[in-house]
Amino acid sequence: MEFNKLLSLSVSLVLILSVAESFDYNEKEIETEEGLEAMYDRWRSHHKVTEKSPERFNAFKATAQLVHNHNKLKKPYKMKINAFADMTIEEFRSAHADETLHNLKLPGPGCPACPACPNCPAAAAGPKDLPPRLDWREKDVITPVRRIPGCYNMGPALTSIEAINTIVTKEKLVLSQQQVVDCYPGGPMGVPTVYDVALTQGVATLDSYPETSARREKCDKSKFGKKLVTISGYEQLNKHDEEGVMQIVAEQPLIVTMDTSDEEYKNYAGGIYNGACGGWPKWVMLVGWDQDPDGTKYWIGKTTSFGEEWGEKGYVRVIKTPEGFCKMYSYGMRPFKTIETRNIEL
Structure with missing residues (x-):
């Protein structure tokens, strides 16, 4: 992707995300076209969006209905109508997903393409004991x-x-x-x-x-x-299993990609994300792991594309699985x- 392609979208979104608070709506607004249009205008005012078009309104409607229907289900994560609500999936992929990694095959051990690193630490002699939870944020890192x-x-x-x-x-x-x-x-x-x-x-x-x-x-x-x-x-990343990735994250935060559903991920609001896979790869930095009271284990990920309004103040909790949710153990650096x-x- 060309770097300059994202200029206008990136600058406008950073302005939106720096001022926006959570956008709420009434269930009755979802039920009629008139209610949705009024809701769209209110959303535009909330996020200081001047553009209004049938195409944008249609994208907003689809987002609003998706979020509303999802939140009625008993899922471990919620969605919300955020600053990306009037973006088409193609726009979201262009701005926030790495098309160069789409359909990437699992890399082999090591990284022959990376520069030689004579000063880098040697591989550990063996696995370390891993704590039940880890959060680099608590270490002021x-x-x-x-x-x-x-x-x-x-x-x-x-x-x-x-x-x-x-x-x-x-x-x-x-x-x-x-x-x-x-x-x-x-x-x-x-x-x-x-x-x-x-x-x-x-x-x-x-x-x-x-x-x-x-x-x-x-x-x-x-x-x-x-x-x-x-x-x-x-x-x-040269370890493609859960314990291997945990060993790395125990040493330092690690950036990985996840092939999550574009529609669901862009509207993530909080909770343990376990939505559909099959979208385009998105980068996230793993800063630790933990589990909720019912024993569900999860990774803690930091994003840099969305700002604090998205997810849990810019963080996402992702379900932790041995094989790696949505190929998240496939590629990282x-x-x-x-x-x-x-x-x-x-």
Whole structure:
């Protein structure tokens, strides 16, 4: 996907998601066309959406009816009418799903395509004892949820670098996607792009190099500030079973993809997600695992595409299964950082 294709949609959605609170409706509004149209106008006012068209209204109607019908069922998760309610599935996929990974075959062990990493830690001698629950947020490692504009798959890479940098240096820094976009010499934008910049150049903090747009600007080294965050290397997920993924997440947060239903996932409101699979891959960063009072086990995932209004303040709980819900053990990536790999002081 071309990076600039998402410019206008990304900028408008970040404005919407930064101001929106939960949108509520009356059941009677769903019952008639007039009620739905009034509800649509109220939703537009709520989210400060000026565009109105029959196509947008039809997409909104379909979303409203899907959410309403789902929430009447006894499911372990709920949906809500959020800022994406008037988006078609094609638009949602374009903005938030990774088409390059669609129908991806399971990768083999290791990651031959990744740069050599002589400073990366050696593989553990054996499995560790795993706790019944883990949440990296409780260790003050995870940066705040925010919607990172531009390519959907760059945000997760940034947040994973933020996490490993905090684990190693004990300094929690929020990083700038704009600097990555501006200072990368060219080629496709994605997870490896962010890791390559961190590996070869370093990534500036958001305070120093603020987000100004979702498009490429001139690389401005005067905005690099006092520090560039670096990594030692990175690798693809090389353990494709539940315990193997838990072993990795016990060491550091891990970004993975899930082939979840596009219609259901975009309207997720909270609870343990176990909806239909078969959609296009979406990135999420696993920050831990737990179980609810009835014993249902789940992963805790952080998103970077939707902001705090989506899901559980930007997080999703996903049912934990041995085979990996919606292929979530099939593809993932993580950066490495050793204590010897110091950030660049400017």
